[in-house]
Structure formats: structure tokens, C-alpha cells
Amino acid sequence: MTQIRPRRSVLYMPGANERALEKAKNLPADALVLDLEDAVAPDAKEAARERVCAALGNYGTREVAIRVNGLDTEWHDADLRAAASAGPAAVVVPKVNSASEVHNIERALELGGAPEKTKIWAMLETPVAILNAAEIAAASSRLTVLVMGTNDLAKELHAAFVPGRAPLLTALSTAVLAARATGKVILDGVYNDVKDTAGFEAECRQGCAFGFDGKTLIHPSQLEPCNRIFAPSPAEVDHARRVIAAFDEARAAGRGVVTVDGRMIENLHVEEAQRVLALAEAVGA
Numbered sequence: 001m002t003q004i005r006p007r008r009s010v011l012y013m014p015g016a017n018e019r020a021l022e023k024a025k026n027l028p029a030d031a032l033v034l035d036l037e038d039a040v041a042p043d044a045k046e047a048a049r050e051r052v053c054a055a056l057g058n059y060g061t062r063e064v065a066i067r068v069n070g071l072d073t074e075w076h077d078a079d080l081r082a083a084a085s086a087g088p089a090a091v092v093v094p095k096v097n098s099a100s101e102v103h104n105i106e107r108a109l110e111l112g113g114a115p116e117k118t119k120i121w122a123m124l125e126t127p128v129a130i131l132n133a134a135e136i137a138a139a140s141s142r143l144t145v146l147v148m149g150t151n152d153l154a155k156e157l158h159a160a161f162v163p164g165r166a167p168l169l170t171a172l173s174t175a176v177l178a179a180r181a182t183g184k185v186i187l188d189g190v191y192n193d194v195k196d197t198a199g200f201e202a203e204c205r206q207g208c209a210f211g212f213d214g215k216t217l218i219h220p221s222q223l224e225p226c227n228r229i230f231a232p233s234p235a236e237v238d239h240a241r242r243v244i245a246a247f248d249e250a251r252a253a254g255r256g257v258v259t260v261d262g263r264m265i266e267n268l269h270v271e272e273a274q275r276v277l278a279l280a281e282a283v284g285a
């Protein structure tokens with residue numbers, strides 16, 4: 001069975017917030033992003049950089065990434081150098097707009113001596129990034145994950161935040177296409193209203209239905225619903241097992257197609273069922 005690394009829940013925490021960095025040690029996030037960008041005030045950037053690099057080893061086996069400041073900022077180069085030498089699981093780079101920017105980041109990581117395990121996670125959060133999503137995704141084998149930046153994207157588009165995210169659907173779908181066409185993981189953007197549980201769950205379900213592998217989060221209260229919704233449900237696991245069993249039986253009888261619960265099942269449905277089981281196993285569902 002294919003091994004899947006779950007990335008259902010990816011929690012940002014401000015790199016300058018000692019309490020959040022401490023608290024995250026015991027939070028059930030699949031991955032953590034220690035943020036040096038938007039969540040850190042300009043005069044706290046340097047202290048935050050030192051703090052997140054020192055904190056990297058505190059989170060056990062979970063993937064821990066550092067989000068550096070954007071390419072056009074005064075902090076970007078120093079952030080990348082520090083991250084390269086600290087060696088997180090990934091460097092999350094905001095506002096990546098082209099393949100050539102990915103190549104520059106790749107070169108900077110190499111020059112900084114980053115270990116092979118340090119991947120690039122590129123944020124898609126501008127109109128030009130969405131238009132270039134496929135070339136960004138394909139630019140490097142070191143780039144393994146695309147991350148939606150829906151706040152910046154909505155701002156750049158002059159789009160409204162509305163339930164159902166109609167103004168963003170083209171961009172979300174284009175980004176998922178780019179990820180799937182290039183074999184990359186893709187994470188949905190954050191939900192800002194940390195008190196709106198129903199709205200958050202609806203957005204998780206929408207992201208999951210779109211094909212996102214998981215969602216980026218801003219508050220510990222978002223972890224449980226996100227982990228639950230992005231994991232296969234017991235009914236989905238049961239269905240996947242029955243699909244595989246029915247198809248095996250059909251194959252043994254010399255047939256290439258069968259029905260389960262009245263629906264046609266072909267080999268492609270079996271592959272999807274295998275992916276569901278691999279994800280369920282990876283998350284212990």
C-alpha cells in the first residue's frame with residue numbers, strides 16, 4: 001500500500017509568541033508552521049527568527065516548517081539563510097509568483113547548506129500566482145507542497161469573504177489542478193473567525209470535496225474538526241474495503257466491472273479506495 005504522510009491540519013503560530021510555541025508541543029496538528037511573516041511585527045522579526053530556529057526540535061516527529069518573509073522584503077534573505085542552517089522540514093515561502101522565484105529559493109537553500117530534507121512549500125496568494133500555478137508547482141522537485149493564501153488572494157482580487165467562497169472558487173480549483181497535475185500536496189487557506197465552528201466545518205468539508213489534502217489553521221480549536229473532516233470517515237473506510245473486495249471477486253470471475261451499492265465500480269475506483277485506506281491507516285482512523 002502507498003504510504004501517505006497526513007497533512008490534514010497544518011497550524012500556523014506566530015514566531016514571536018512564546019506561549020503558542022510552547023502550547024503547540026501538545027497539540028494534535030499533523031504539521032506546524034512557525035511564522036516569521038504576517039503574524040510577527042517588524043520590530044520583533046529578528047528575535048522571532050532566532051526563537052523559531054531554536055524551537056524546531058521541540059515537536060517530536062511532526063513536520064515543522066518555518067514561514068519566511070516574502071521575497072521582496074528586507075528580512076527574506078536572512079530568514080532563508082537561518083532556515084537553511086536550522087534545517088526544518090520545509091520553508092514556507094509567501095507570495096511566490098513564478099518558477100524563476102522558486103529556482104532562486106532553491107539556490108539560496110543550497111547555498112545556505114540546507115539539508116535535502118528541507119523542502120519548499122510555496123504559497124499561492126496573488127492573481128499572478130494562480131495564473132502561473134502549474135509552472136510554480138512544476139519548478140522544482142524540492143517543492144513538495146502548495147499552500148493557499150486566501151486572505152492575501154481575496155485582498156488582491158478585491159473579493160468578498162462570503163460563505164461558500166464563490167469569488168475564490170476559480171482560484172481554488174486552478175490551484176488544485178496544478179497540484180494534481182504535478183503530483184504535489186495542496187493545503188487550503190485559513191478560516192479567520194476562530195469562534196465560528198459551523199462556518200469553519202463547512203469550509204473544511206468544501207476544501208476536502210475540492211481535493212485539498214488538508215487545511216492551514218490559526219487556532220488550536222480548529223484542530224479537532226479539521227482532523228476529523230480531512231480523515232476518511234468509518235463509512236468511507238467500510239465502502240473502500242467493500243469496493244476492493246467486490247472488484248477482486250469480479251476479477252477472479254473474469255469481469256472488469258462490478259457494482260457496489262448499485263454503483264458501477266471499475267479499476268479507477270479501486271485505486272481511489274486504496275488511497276482512502278492508505279490515508280485512514282496513516283491517520284489511525
Ligand SMILES: CC(C)(COP(=O)(O)OP(=O)(O)OC[C@H]1O[C@@H](n2cnc3c(N)ncnc32)[C@H](O)[C@@H]1OP(=O)(O)O)[C@@H](O)C(=O)NCCC(=O)NCCSC(=O)C[C@H](O)C(=O)O
Nearest residue numbers: 012013014019020023024038039149150151152218219220
Ligand atoms: C487568532 C489569535 C490571535 C487568537 O488569539 P487569542 O485570542 O489569544 O487565542 P486564545 O486566547 O483563544 O488562545 C487559547 C490558547 O491557545 C494558544 N494559541 C492560540 N493560537 C495558537 C496557535 N496558532 N498556535 C498555538 N497555540 C495557540 C494561546 O496561546 C492560548 O494558550 P494558553 O494561554 O496556554 O491557554 C491566535 O490564535 C493567533 O495568533 N493565531 C495565529 C495567527 C497567525 O499565525 N497568523 C499568520 C498565519 S495566517 C496567514 O498569514 C494567512 C495567509 O498568509 C493568507 O494570506 O491567507
Ligand SMILES: [Mg+2]
Nearest residue numbers: 125149151152
Ligand atoms: Mg498571506
